[in-house]
Amino acid sequence: xxxxxxxxxxxxxxxxxxxxxxxxxxxxxxxxxxxxxxxxxxxxxxxxxxxxxxxxxxxxxxxxxxxxxxxxxxxxxxxxxxxxxxxxxxxxxxxxxxxxxxxxxxxxxxxxxxxxxxxxxxxxxxxxxxxxxxxxxxxxxxxxxxxxxxxxxxxxxxxxxxxxxxxxxxxxxxxxxxxxxxxxxxxxxxxxxxxxxxxxxxxxxxxxxxxxxxxxxxxxxxxxxxxxxxxxxxxxxxxxxxxxxxxxxxxxxxxxxxxxxxxxxxxxxxxxxxxxxxxxxxxxxxxxxxxxxxxxxxxxxxxxxxxxxxxxxxxxxxxxxxxxxxxxxxxxxxxxxxxxxxxxxxxx
Amino acid sequence: xxxxxxxxxxxxxxxxxxxxxxxxxxxxxxxxxxxxxxxxxxxxxxxxxxxxxxxxxxxxxxxxxxxxxxxxxxxxxxxxxxxxxxxxxxxxxxxxxxxxxxxxxxxxxxxxxxxxxxxxxxxxxxxxxxxxxxxxxxxxxxxxxxxxxxxxxxxxxxxxxxxxxxxxxxxxxxxxxxxxxxxxxxxxxxxxxxxxxxxxxxxxxxxxxxxxxxxxxxxxxxxxxxxxxxxxxxxxxxxxxxxxxxxxxxxxxxxxxxxxxxxxxxxxxxxxxxxxxxxxxxxxxxxxxxxxxxxxxxxxxxxx
Numbered sequence: 323x324x325x326x327x328x329x330x331x332x333x334x335x336x337x338x339x340x341x342x343x344x345x346x347x348x349x350x351x352x353x354x355x356x357x358x359x360x361x362x363x364x365x366x367x368x369x370x371x372x373x374x375x376x377x378x379x380x381x382x383x384x385x386x387x388x389x390x391x392x393x394x395x396x397x398x399x400x401x402x403x404x405x406x407x408x409x410x411x412x413x414x415x416x417x418x419x420x421x422x423x424x425x426x427x428x429x430x431x432x433x434x435x436x437x438x439x440x441x442x443x444x445x446x447x448x449x450x451x452x453x454x455x456x457x458x459x460x461x462x463x464x465x466x467x468x469x470x471x472x473x474x475x476x477x478x479x480x481x482x483x484x485x486x487x488x489x490x491x492x493x494x495x496x497x498x499x500x501x502x503x504x505x506x507x508x509x510x511x512x513x514x515x516x517x518x519x520x521x522x523x524x525x526x527x528x529x530x531x532x533x534x535x536x537x538x539x540x541x542x543x544x545x546x547x548x549x550x551x552x553x554x555x556x557x558x559x560x561x562x563x564x565x566x567x568x569x570x571x572x573x574x575x576x577x578x579x580x581x582x583x584x585x586x587x588x589x590x591x592x593x594x595x596x597x598x599x600x601x602x603x604x605x606x607x608x609x610x611x612x613x614x615x616x617x618x619x620x621x622x623x624x625x626x627x628x629x630x631x632x633x634x635x636x637x638x639x640x641x642x643x644x645x646x647x648x649x650x651x652x653x654x655x656x657x658x659x660x661x662x663x664x665x666x667x668x669x670x
Numbered sequence: 671x672x673x674x675x676x677x678x679x680x681x682x683x684x685x686x687x688x689x690x691x692x693x694x695x696x697x698x699x700x701x702x703x704x705x706x707x708x709x710x711x712x713x714x715x716x717x718x719x720x721x722x723x724x725x726x727x728x729x730x731x732x733x734x735x736x737x738x739x740x741x742x743x744x745x746x747x748x749x750x751x752x753x754x755x756x757x758x759x760x761x762x763x764x765x766x767x768x769x770x771x772x773x774x775x776x777x778x779x780x781x782x783x784x785x786x787x788x789x790x791x792x793x794x795x796x797x798x799x800x801x802x803x804x805x806x807x808x809x810x811x812x813x814x815x816x817x818x819x820x821x822x823x824x825x826x827x828x829x830x831x832x833x834x835x836x837x838x839x840x841x842x843x844x845x846x847x848x849x850x851x852x853x854x855x856x857x858x859x860x861x862x863x864x865x866x867x868x869x870x871x872x873x874x875x876x877x878x879x880x881x882x883x884x885x886x887x888x889x890x891x892x893x894x895x896x897x898x899x900x901x902x903x904x905x906x907x908x909x910x911x912x913x914x915x916x917x918x919x920x921x922x923x924x925x926x927x928x929x930x931x932x933x934x935x936x937x938x939x940x941x942x943x944x945x946x947x948x949x950x951x952x953x954x955x956x957x958x959x960x961x962x963x964x965x966x967x968x969x970x971x972x973x974x
Contacts, residue, residue, distance in 0.1 A: 389870055394799060424871030431870075436863035441885055450881075451871045502871060 337364035338542050339388070339427075339510055342403040346380075346387045348396045348613075355613040357383040357396070359566035367509065370536055370543040372557035372574065374550060374589065378610040380566040381546045385512050388544075389427060390419050407509065425455045428503035432515035434495035438487035444498045445471070445483025451505040470501040475531060493524035497531065504535065511536075514546045529556055550593055554578060559646070562586050565621030566613060568640070572647040582649035584626045620652070628653060628660060701965045708961040714954040718947070722769035731760035733767040734919055743937035753939040755929060764921050765944055771922040773951070775837050776902040782841025784895050787848025788884070794849070795856030796879050806853065812846040818908060825914040833916060836909075840902055848894055855887035862886075893963040900955035907948055923948045 346358040358380045365371050373381050386392050388404060390411065404411040407426060411419060423429075431437040438447060448467035452458055458466070464483070471479035474497040487495055496516060503511055513532065517525035533556050536543050545557055553560055553574060560577045562570040562585065570583040581587045591604035608625040611617065620638050623629040632652050641654035653660050702709045721728065730751075731737075738758045746753040752761040794805035820843050825831060831839065859865060860883055868882045903923075909915035910924025911931075918925065923944045930940025 391866065391869055420872050420874060422872075423869070424873075429867070429870040431863055431867055433863050437867045439864040439868070439882055450868075450873070454872050454874075454877065499867070502867075 336405075336408070338367040338407065339365040339544075340403075340405040341384075341388070342405075344384065344387055344402045344404065345399040346383050346392055346396060346402075347399055350395050350614075353614040356566050356616065357613045358387060359616075361563075361566070361568055363561055363568060363571065365510065365542050365544060367542055368536070368540045369559070370533075370545060370557045372553035372560040373544060373546045373563060374548060374553055374560060375563035376548060376610050378613070379563045380613070381548075381563055382514055383566075384563070385429065385514050385544070385546055388512060389423050389429060391423075421455070424451050424503070424508070425506045426508050427510045427512065428506070428508040430496070430499050430503050430511065430513045430516045433519050434492050434499055435487075435519065437499055438495055440487055443484050443486055444490070444495075448483070448498065448502050448505060451502050455506050466505060467501070470505050471498065473504070473535070474498070474501045476501070491524075492520050493527060496520060496524075496528050500528075500531065500535070504539065504541075507539065508541070510542045510544065512544045512546070515548070516545070517552060518547070518549070525552070532556065550578075550589055562589070565610065565616050567621065567650060569622065569650040570648065571640075572643070576644070576647050580643075580647070582643050582647070582654055583622075583651045584628055584653070585622050586649075620650075622651075630659065632656075698962070701961060705961055705965075708958055711954040711957040711961070714950060715958065718769060718951055718954075719773065721766055722773050725763075725766040725770050729760075729763035729766045731763040733759060733763040733921065735759065743933055743940060745937070746939055752943045753937070755926075755940055756933055756937065761926075761939060761943060764926060765923070765947060768921045768923045768926050768944065769947065771833075771916055771920060772903055772906055772924070772948070773899075775833070775840065775906050775916075775922070776899045778837045779841040779844065779902050779906075780895050780898040782838060783844035783898060784848055784891060786842065787845030788852050788887075788891065790845065791849035791852030791854075792856050792879055792884060792887075795853035796860060796875065796883065798857075802853070806850070809846045809849050812843075813850075817843050818905060821905065821909060822912070822914060825909065830917055831914075833920070836906075836915065840905060844898060844902065848891065848898070851890050851894055852884075852887050855890060856883050859883045859886045890963075893959055896955060896959035896962060900952045900959065903948065903952055903955070 341364070342362045344358055344361040345356070348355040348357055361380070361384055363371070373384070375381050383392065383396070387398055387402075388406075388411070390398065392398060398412060402412060406422065409422075411422065414422070438444065442450075445464060445467045448470055449460070449463035452463040452466045453460070468479045468483050471483055476482050476494060476497055482490075487498070490498065496519075500516075511532075516532065517528050520528060529552060532543065532545075535541060543556075545552070547553060557574050560570075560572060560574050561568050562577075562583065564583075564585050570577070570581065570586045572580075577586065578590065581590055585606070588604065588606035592606065606625055611621075611624070617624050617634070618637075619635055620626070620629070620633040623633040626633065636652070638650045638652045638655075640648040640650050641652075642648050643654060702712055740758075742758065743756045744750060744754045744758065750760050750762065752765060754760055755764065790805060790809070794802045794809075821839065824839060824843075828835075856879075860878075865878060865882050868878050873881070906915055906922060907924030907927065910922045911928045913928065915924055916922045921929075926944035927941045927948070930937065930942075930944070933940055
């Protein structure tokens with residue numbers, strides 16, 4: 323199998339993927355749920371970027387928006403821009419975006435148990451992607467499927483390709499999904515919580531597989547997760563999302579060493595660590611508010627221990643911390659405030 | 671972790687037999703094995719179906735031939751097991767050929783209804799939005815008119831109908847319920863992860879619909895179609911009984927009952943035997959359809 327020629331992203335000079343002011347709103351009844359609200363980021367060819375945050379903060383909707391898979395009543399608002407390999411994804415017609423999906427940008431979903439169709443064999447489902455995107459014969463597509471299953475470490479792929487999803491373990495199914503995603507040699511893989519549904523040992527294997535494939539195929543990966551441990555392991559840069567916005571972005575080491583946003587700090591403190599005394603893990607009080615009712619000003623303020631009047635009055639911009647590090651928090655502007663911990667209403 | 675060999679830690683689940691598609695015949699076989707009532711119903715249908723198919727071979731007489739008009743209606747005898755009609759035609763033979771007509775019309779009409787209903791419901795359910803609303807309001811309008819009235823009205827306007835237009839007419843008035851069913855299944859299935867995954871891998875809407883969504887709507891469709899055949903047998907019999915159905919000399923069960931009605935006091939067999947055949951068929955279909963719904967419906971929920 324020859325690798326399909328890939329437009330060299332470096333030759334154009336720009337990043338592989340460039341998202342600018344992405345806003346995806348859901349118009350339900352009279353209300354507007356601003357699930358993704360002004361997200362901008364770049365991904366360079368071959369790099370792995372992590373996107374972290376709690377449930378409901380807009381990670382998955384961002385991922386679906388990149389492939390324009392958001393269904394009504396959800397809508398990507400005018401003014402949003404997604405550029406990929408020099409093309410404006412939001413202005414492509416239906417056929418155009420269809421040819422991007424699974425071909426140039428592929429996606430791996432959270433639930434390996436449900437993301438495979440129970441009535442077709444796994445070989446059939448991997449081969450389908452090849453048949454959707456190229457004029458290959460049934461046989462050639464099947465050969466490609468077997469090759470891909472082999473690549474993702476399915477033992478005895480020729481035999482196994484005839485298995486149905488329910489005959490495989492969760493880890494194996496996730497490998498199958500990765501095989502499906504990589505059939506067409508995409509340049510970007512979006513992995514939405516790819517390990518969340520798996521056992522810990524299997525999680526490690528899948529992460530390792532992703533890292534290995536990323537190296538081998540020169541793949542860029544957007545890894546969406548709520549698990550900072552996963553992020554630490556495989557990504558080079560991290561985007562922290564809260565309330566439909568990116569609240570902090572930094573190279574992974576920098577983020578762990580020097581988190582600026584109280585939300586990021588909360589996430590880090592909520593991580594169990596080896597060698598530490600057995601103490602209660604810190605929690606961030608409250609939950610993410612519904613996206614129809616973000617608080618005024620800073621969206622995190624009603625859960626934040628440092629919030630003061632300015633946080634209610636003025637939405638914080640992305641303050642630069644260092645070259646590649648920004649945080650959407652007024653504390654960066656007024657560091658002295660960090661000493662003052664406000665009483666947080668824990669009942670919210 | 672060092673060099674994980676994938677096979678070592680991840681055991682495959684025990685090799686279980688290939689799963690049956692939700693509508694697979696294997697499920698049907700399993701149902702018949704453990705449910706004697708369903709088995710009897712299925713056997714009845716098989717016998718009636720075979721009798722209809724083989725009518726030209728097994729019928730003892732020519733159903734249209736009246737050998738001795740003067741003899742009139744003869745009661746059941748060794749020669750004519752179910753007796754003869756008022757012009758001495760063999761009732762058993764007429765009943766067998768009538769089965770071809772009654773069942774044939776029903777099966778073809780239900781097929782038409784299922785195809786139209788599936789296409790309509792799938793379009794509505796998959797498109798969603800205002801397309802869905804318009805299509806489904808039309809269905810509501812169709813459902814609001816009682817089917818037999820609708821049919822009688824059309825037939826009355828049209829006059830006599832050929833067999834094929836009768837089939838088409840029955841089929842085209844019978845898909846409303848089916849379309850609702852398919853729409854509901856499609857709406858539920860299109861939210862499932864594997865459908866979103868298929869879309870994310872670039873499959874076209876038609877491909878997603880036909881390959882990933884519709885197969886999962888087949889179980890309720892099978893049940894509905896089975897019950898639909900029973901319904902249409904009765905409708906066709908009703909139309910024929912009223913004289914609006916199959917044109918003579920072709921006989922369906924409904925027209926046989928109609929012919930016997932005038933002689934009910936003197937030649938009971940003329941109406942009773944077709945009536946029994948009709949009742950047995952419809953009962954068997956309804957029992958089987960009902961059991962299918964119970965079994966397949968239940969497993970469908972756990973198919974994932």
